[in-house]
Amino acid sequence: MALIRPFKGLRFSADRDLEKLIAPPYDVLTPAQREAYADKDPHNVVHLTLPEAKSDDRSKYVKYARSAAALSQWRRDGVLKPEAEPALYRYSQRFTVPGQRHEYTRTSFISLLKLESFESGVVLPHEHTFPKHKEDRLRILEATRAHLETIFGLFEDAENLVEKVLSNAPVATLAEATDEEGVFHSLAVITDPTSIATVAKLLSNKTIWIADGHHRYETALSFREGIREAEGEIAEDYMPIALTSMSDPGLVLLPTHRILSNYPHTPEETIKNLSLGFDLAPVPAEEVFEAIRPFGEKSQCALGVVFSNGDAYVVTPKDSDALYGSLDSQSSEALRHLDVTVLHEEILGRVLGVKGVEGLKFTRDDSEALAVARSGAAMVWLMNPPTVGDMKTIALGGERMPQKSTYYFPKIQSGLVLWSLNDF
Numbered sequence: 001m002a003l004i005r006p007f008k009g010l011r012f013s014a015d016r017d018l019e020k021l022i023a024p025p026y027d028v029l030t031p032a033q034r035e036a037y038a039d040k041d042p043h044n045v046v047h048l049t050l051p052e053a054k055s056d057d058r059s060k061y062v063k064y065a066r067s068a069a070a071l072s073q074w075r076r077d078g079v080l081k082p083e084a085e086p087a088l089y090r091y092s093q094r095f096t097v098p099g100q101r102h103e104y105t106r107t108s109f110i111s112l113l114k115l116e117s118f119e120s121g122v123v124l125p126h127e128h129t130f131p132k133h134k135e136d137r138l139r140i141l142e143a144t145r146a147h148l149e150t151i152f153g154l155f156e157d158a159e160n161l162v163e164k165v166l167s168n169a170p171v172a173t174l175a176e177a178t179d180e181e182g183v184f185h186s187l188a189v190i191t192d193p194t195s196i197a198t199v200a201k202l203l204s205n206k207t208i209w210i211a212d213g214h215h216r217y218e219t220a221l222s223f224r225e226g227i228r229e230a231e232g233e234i235a236e237d238y239m240p241i242a243l244t245s246m247s248d249p250g251l252v253l254l255p256t257h258r259i260l261s262n263y264p265h266t267p268e269e270t271i272k273n274l275s276l277g278f279d280l281a282p283v284p285a286e287e288v289f290e291a292i293r294p295f296g297e298k299s300q301c302a303l304g305v306v307f308s309n310g311d312a313y314v315v316t317p318k319d320s321d322a323l324y325g326s327l328d329s330q331s332s333e334a335l336r337h338l339d340v341t342v343l344h345e346e347i348l349g350r351v352l353g354v355k356g357v358e359g360l361k362f363t364r365d366d367s368e369a370l371a372v373a374r375s376g377a378a379m380v381w382l383m384n385p386p387t388v389g390d391m392k393t394i395a396l397g398g399e400r401m402p403q404k405s406t407y408y409f410p411k412i413q414s415g416l417v418l419w420s421l422n423d424f
Helices: 031-040 062-076 131-144 161-168 193-203 214-225 267-274 285-297 320-326 339-351 366-374 388-396
Strands: 010-012 080-082 088-096 103-114 151-155 174-178 184-190 208-212 238-245 252-254 257-260 278-282 303-307 312-317 360-363 379-383 407-409
Touching (some): 062 080, 062 131, 088 161, 088 193, 103 161, 131 214, 161 193, 161 238, 208 214, 208 238, 208 388, 257 339, 257 366, 267 339, 285 303, 285 312, 285 366, 285 379, 303 339, 303 366, 312 320, 320 339, 360 366, 366 379
Parallel strands (some): 151 238
Antiparallel strands (some): 088 184, 103 238, 151 208, 252 407, 257 379, 303 379
């Protein structure tokens, strides 16, 4: 049973320019982007989520104490203020997808979610995670005793009953901002007890799929496990999450392309090896993604590859049945049929001999992927995104996709609402 509850969120005071204070989640920012956001305002949320390490720090852990000190100071100065009473937050994001004109609106609500082990089946993951990221997030959670960002989850609600309740609930206040990608964010604060109780009841028999924020959820689990058992509920039992219906018309998945910066073989050698099991159709580099898109719409395997010399190809299996049959026999059919599985297990692993993901970089931007290839990366692999149905099926089966298989767009913006465990 998924248990949600309202909370006293920490929000920036209304007299401040919110657009200078919000930022994308910690794990999508490059160091240069982090600095750009930090320079916008001394109170931009990245000063908390990605605290600065300084050359004279006595240890690598000093930066976490710096984040905790800043959080406390901002509260004392009134920069961040807790909600007067527990609330749910109706959160809408209005946006266009890069390369498209259609405008979408994705609606979610932010609440506390009671932590559950994955074995319980109440909360399900769908991706593998990076251990080093979890250690970093655990350090900052321990230092601040606060969830500085909100993870993203999905639930089934074909009739959109939750959204109907939220749309009709009295709204106390409103915060709005447009981010650097042109996404318009709107946050409505709902404190009406009847509306909150109705939403909680509707969610009580739901399964929650983690869409984004696996590292932070697993970190919260680890943090809770380190606390002694207590009678009744404690703050460490919960974390904030933005929840969206799988039926929401604004639920958009983008692909995450793979960049292999270094590879010891020439494009000609690589093509020869790939040709043993795959057909390679040459296309202009700038047309690769459009060339593979129709395959994805038909649920057929197709990948794009661009080499450092500018040559580009659409890569499709010569014999799909034989290919899927050769993949990990312990995996389900749904997992074996993912393009990302074919890429990691067969192409990168068996054909090219690239093990793991440590040597890979990732981007969701088609233009950036092509630019990286032109600037000298050995090869860039482009792919179609998996579907929400893929994620749901694989997670229900107790399996996980490779790291960074899904990219839900847009990201939940950090800085709109935070939560201190001390406000439980």
